[in-house]
Amino acid sequence: MELRDETQKLKRAHVILKEKFGYEQFRAGQWQVIQDVLNGHDVFAMMPTGSGKSICYEVPGYLMEGLVLIISPLLSLMEDQVHQLRKIGEKQARALNGLMHPQERKRVLQKINTLRFLFISPEMLRQPQILAVLQRTKVSLFVVDEAHCVSQWGHDFRPDYLYLAQIKAKLGYPPCLAVTATADERVRVDIARALDLRDVRQLLMSVDRSNIALIVKKVMDNSEKVDQLIQLLSKVRLPGIVYCAARDWTERLAEQIRLHTGLRTAYYHGGMDAVDRRKIQNQFLDGELDVLCCTNAFGMGINKPDIRLVVHFQFPGTMNAYLQEIGRASRDGKQGLAVLYYTEQDERYPSGFIDMNFPDDTMLHQVLVELDQGLLQTEPKDNFLETLQGRGASETAARFLYEQVRAVPREKRFLSILDECRRIIRERRIIQMNDLKVMKDYINSNTCRRAFYQSFYKEKQQHKPKLCCDQCGLQFDAFSGEESPEDRPHSEQILEWRARLTLLLKGSDHEK
Known part of the structure; x- marks a missing residue:
C-alpha cells in the first residue's frame, strides 16, 4: 500500500514538474527532499548553488493543501522568487515586506487563504497582526530559505531568526524545510536547534563545485593588488563579481576598473539607497555590466547563471561565506574562476568585524x-x-x-x-x-584547496577536475577571455546609470 502511495506521489510530482516548470526530470536530491516533505517530516537540505532548491518547496505547494510560507532574508530575493513564479503563470504568490504600502499589505492579508506561496522576512513574521492572521490560516509547509542565516545572522545581526521555532509552534508545527548551499557541522546543529527540527531528515550534498577553479594570490600591498586585479579583468572571461570588505573599496575599485579597462562597471553596498541598489542589481542581471564591485550585501539568491569570475579583494571571515560567494559563479555548469587576493593588511577587516x-x-x-x-x-x-x-x-x-x-x-x-x-x-x-582561523588556514595551505575545504565539511574528495587550483598547478592563462580588450567598449563610452538616465530624461523633454 505504501509503495503504491509513493508511486502515486512521484507521478503527481512529475506532472507538476513538467507542466508547471517545464522540466522532464528532477535533479539530484530534489525528489528525496520533496518526498520527505510530503510525508510530513522536517527536512534540512544542503544543496549546492544552482541545484534547484526552490523546486523542493514549489512542487509540494501544488500537492499539499494550504499555504507554503517561505521565510526569506532579503527583499530583492523575495521579489525575484515571486517574479519567477509569476513567469510560469502562478498568480497565488505574494511577498510581504516593510516597503509595501499599508493598504497593499492589508489586501494581501485579507486574501491570504487564496494564496499558495507567501514570502516573508523573519522581522515581518514576528509582527503580531501578521502572526494573528497566519494562525487562522492552514500553513502546509514552513520553509526557511538560505537557512544558514539562522546561525550566521540570527545571534547578532538579525535576532528575529531565533524566534522562528516559537512562531512555528504557534502555527501548529507544520513540516519545516530548511535549505541552504553551505553549512558546516556546527552551523547545521545550530540551525536544527534554533528551528526545533524534529525527526529531521537530512540531505547533505557536496559543497564542491568542480567547475569553479580556485586561485589564491598573495601580494605585497593593496597597490599591487589593484594592478593585478586590473590585469586579470583585462584577460579573463566575464561577467564577474569583485567582493570587498569595505564600502569605500567598492567605489574606489569600480572607478579604477572603469578608468583602466573600459569595462562596464558599477558598485553596490548596503549604504546605498534601496532604489539605487535595485537598479544596479537589475543592470547586472540584464547583462548591462561586465563587473560589479560589491560588499557581501550583494549576491544571495541572485539568479544569473553566466557569472564567470568571482574575486575576493579581501577575504571573508568564514569558509561558509566564502563558498556561498564563489558559488555564484557559473551556475550554468560552464567553467568559472574564483580568485582570492591576500595581503597581511587584509587581516584587520574580519577581526575588526568580529569586534564590531x-x-x-x-x-x-x-x-x-x-x-x-x-x-x-x-x-x-x-x-x-x-x-x-x-x-x-x-x-x-x-x-x-x-x-x-x-x-x-x-x-x-x-x-x-x-x-x-x-x-x-x-x-x-x-x-x-x-571560523576566521579556518579561513586563514585555507589561504596559507600548501595542499589542494578543494581538498582542504572538502575536508572541513567532512567530505572525501571523489574527483579532482583538470582545472582545480593554484596548488595543483593551475595558471591564469587557462581563463583567457573570448574577446580581446580592444573589442571592449572604451571608458569614455561608458556612462553610469544615473548619467544615462539623465540624458534619456533630457532627450524626452526635448521631444515634448
Missing part, C-alpha cells in the same frame, strides 16, 4: 547602568538602537544589546545580566575567531 559585532565592556556596563537609572529606555526599539549607534556602537552591537535587555523582567535590575552578557560575548567571539 559586540559592544565593548565600557559601553555594555554604561548602558545597563543608565537603563537602571531611567536615563535610557528600551522602547521604542528604533530610538534605543539609534541612541547606541550615536554613541559609536555598530548596528549589530546595538541589536545585540537590545536583545539582551528586552527580556529582563521588571523586578530585576538590568545590571544583573552583566556577567551573562559578558559570557555570551566571550563564547560567540571564540566561535567567530575559530
Whole structure:
C-alpha cells in the first residue's frame, strides 16, 4: 500500500514538474527532499548553488493543501522568487515586506487563504497582526530559505531568526524545510536547534563545485593588488563579481576598473539607497555590466547563471561565506574562476568585524547602568538602537544589546545580566575567531584547496577536475577571455546609470 502511495506521489510530482516548470526530470536530491516533505517530516537540505532548491518547496505547494510560507532574508530575493513564479503563470504568490504600502499589505492579508506561496522576512513574521492572521490560516509547509542565516545572522545581526521555532509552534508545527548551499557541522546543529527540527531528515550534498577553479594570490600591498586585479579583468572571461570588505573599496575599485579597462562597471553596498541598489542589481542581471564591485550585501539568491569570475579583494571571515560567494559563479555548469587576493593588511577587516559585532565592556556596563537609572529606555526599539549607534556602537552591537535587555523582567535590575552578557560575548567571539582561523588556514595551505575545504565539511574528495587550483598547478592563462580588450567598449563610452538616465530624461523633454 505504501509503495503504491509513493508511486502515486512521484507521478503527481512529475506532472507538476513538467507542466508547471517545464522540466522532464528532477535533479539530484530534489525528489528525496520533496518526498520527505510530503510525508510530513522536517527536512534540512544542503544543496549546492544552482541545484534547484526552490523546486523542493514549489512542487509540494501544488500537492499539499494550504499555504507554503517561505521565510526569506532579503527583499530583492523575495521579489525575484515571486517574479519567477509569476513567469510560469502562478498568480497565488505574494511577498510581504516593510516597503509595501499599508493598504497593499492589508489586501494581501485579507486574501491570504487564496494564496499558495507567501514570502516573508523573519522581522515581518514576528509582527503580531501578521502572526494573528497566519494562525487562522492552514500553513502546509514552513520553509526557511538560505537557512544558514539562522546561525550566521540570527545571534547578532538579525535576532528575529531565533524566534522562528516559537512562531512555528504557534502555527501548529507544520513540516519545516530548511535549505541552504553551505553549512558546516556546527552551523547545521545550530540551525536544527534554533528551528526545533524534529525527526529531521537530512540531505547533505557536496559543497564542491568542480567547475569553479580556485586561485589564491598573495601580494605585497593593496597597490599591487589593484594592478593585478586590473590585469586579470583585462584577460579573463566575464561577467564577474569583485567582493570587498569595505564600502569605500567598492567605489574606489569600480572607478579604477572603469578608468583602466573600459569595462562596464558599477558598485553596490548596503549604504546605498534601496532604489539605487535595485537598479544596479537589475543592470547586472540584464547583462548591462561586465563587473560589479560589491560588499557581501550583494549576491544571495541572485539568479544569473553566466557569472564567470568571482574575486575576493579581501577575504571573508568564514569558509561558509566564502563558498556561498564563489558559488555564484557559473551556475550554468560552464567553467568559472574564483580568485582570492591576500595581503597581511587584509587581516584587520574580519577581526575588526568580529569586534564590531559586540559592544565593548565600557559601553555594555554604561548602558545597563543608565537603563537602571531611567536615563535610557528600551522602547521604542528604533530610538534605543539609534541612541547606541550615536554613541559609536555598530548596528549589530546595538541589536545585540537590545536583545539582551528586552527580556529582563521588571523586578530585576538590568545590571544583573552583566556577567551573562559578558559570557555570551566571550563564547560567540571564540566561535567567530575559530571560523576566521579556518579561513586563514585555507589561504596559507600548501595542499589542494578543494581538498582542504572538502575536508572541513567532512567530505572525501571523489574527483579532482583538470582545472582545480593554484596548488595543483593551475595558471591564469587557462581563463583567457573570448574577446580581446580592444573589442571592449572604451571608458569614455561608458556612462553610469544615473548619467544615462539623465540624458534619456533630457532627450524626452526635448521631444515634448
